[in-house]
Amino acid sequence: MCHRMTIPHRPKIAALGTTYFKHSHAQHIVDRFLDGYGWNGKHHRPAMDLVSLYVEQVGKNDLSQERAARHPELRMSKTIADALTLGTGKLAVDGVVLVGEHGNYPKNEKGQTKYPRWEYFQQIVEVFEKSGRSVPVFNDKHLSWNWEWARAMYDTSKRMGFALQAGSSLAVTWRVPSVEMPLGAKIGEAVCVCYGGVDSYDFHGLETIQCMVERRQGAETGVKWLQAYRGAAFWKALNEGVWSPRLMDAALCRSHTLKPARAGFSDTFPTLTEMQNIVRDPIAYRYEHADGLKCTMLLMSGLVRDFNFAATVDGGARPWSTQMYLPMPDGRTTTASFFSPLVNNMEKLFLTGKAAYPVERTLLTTGLTAAGVESLYRNQIRYETPHLNIRYQPTKESTFQRS
Secondary structure: OOEEOOOOOOOEEEEEEEEOEOOOHHHHHHHHHHHOEEEOOEEEOOOOEEEEEEEEEOOOOEOHHHHHHHOOOOEEEOOHHHHHHOOOOOOOOOEEEEEOOOOOOOEOOOOOEOOOHHHHHHHHHHHHHHHOEEOOEEEEEOOOOOHHHHHHHHHHHHHHOOOEEEEOHHHOOEEEOOOOOOOOEOEEEEEEEEOOOOOOHHHHHHHHHHHHHOOEOOOEOOEEEEEEEEOHHHHHHHHOOOOOHHHHHHHHOOOOOOOOOOOOOOOOOOOHHHHHHHOOOOEEEEEEEOOOOEEEEEEOEOOEOOEEEEEEEOOOOOOEEEEEEOOOOOOOOOOOOOHHHHHHHHHHHHHHOOOOOOHHHHHHHHHHHHHHHHHHHOOOOEEEOHHHOOOEOOOOOOOOOOO
16 A cells, blocks of 8 residues: 655645647646746746656657756656656655646547546556655546546545545636536536537536536535437437437537627527538437436537536526636637636646546546447437446535636
């Protein structure tokens, strides 16, 4: 059993990335540790030092070398073990940031990109075991494209006794309106309308739903099954009321990017026929929790470019809805503002040694993402998920950014 040592006044952090170019996740995250970021109206510098950086793929658009030149105190490591040990042979940092996103990696037959988060994690744990102690780890996005590996990452953190925090900005970014699901609410059904691809933005849509519904009465109980719908099957399911058209419309009404169906009016709401002309490859993941709650994640690329949530709450006549606000970078900036709340929560992890929110949320959304891919791969069958019997309690306090 490895034990985490007491965190010093100013922790030392190691960062591991698959690649480091403009607008990559590594750039958004590591830059904030190196140079600080805007926070609550001021320039904020984390109360810790990023002392080492490992980048696996260094291409023509690489930024890591420029960052190293500006920060001579930063150790550029050629191996993960070196980044964690700083050349001493034993663990010499107080926290690890794992960013296994972007880069040139193969896809499998199901369309999943084989990002090496699990492989990186194994090397991290190997250093922990050899050193006889462990430190907190943050993993960007879902734990792995492979469910068994994701579960092993979670189980290993529990067995060795180190804090594991994971996920993306969706659960911690700003919301419009700035509201939180009441703790203990009775949720009848929930929907997220968003955009993007499979084994990618579907995770973000599922995380949008999960950070809200985990606060329901009885907390999280796990998921029994999931069924995917794609193309014609999507529209057929919508017409048959497989999920609530009313909740879908309520979520769409929160969108800031809803594509007008007819030119000349900014408040035009597209008809179903117009949606079918706009959205070329719609995808839905419909799933049921162990307590009976049914949720649906809808990828409607072309119609929206944001993440919008709606639910029936406490039997209310009107849907409860909000948008997870993700202000994108423009030509003047190199960073996306919504990574700031994510990094701020990483700081809490490394300063306290405790996860700011349950890693079980990411474990469950990782499993749901893999289940959605599996259902699509198996011709959109209903896919039973007894392995997603994941129960947990949410934090009582809100963790999304309110300022």
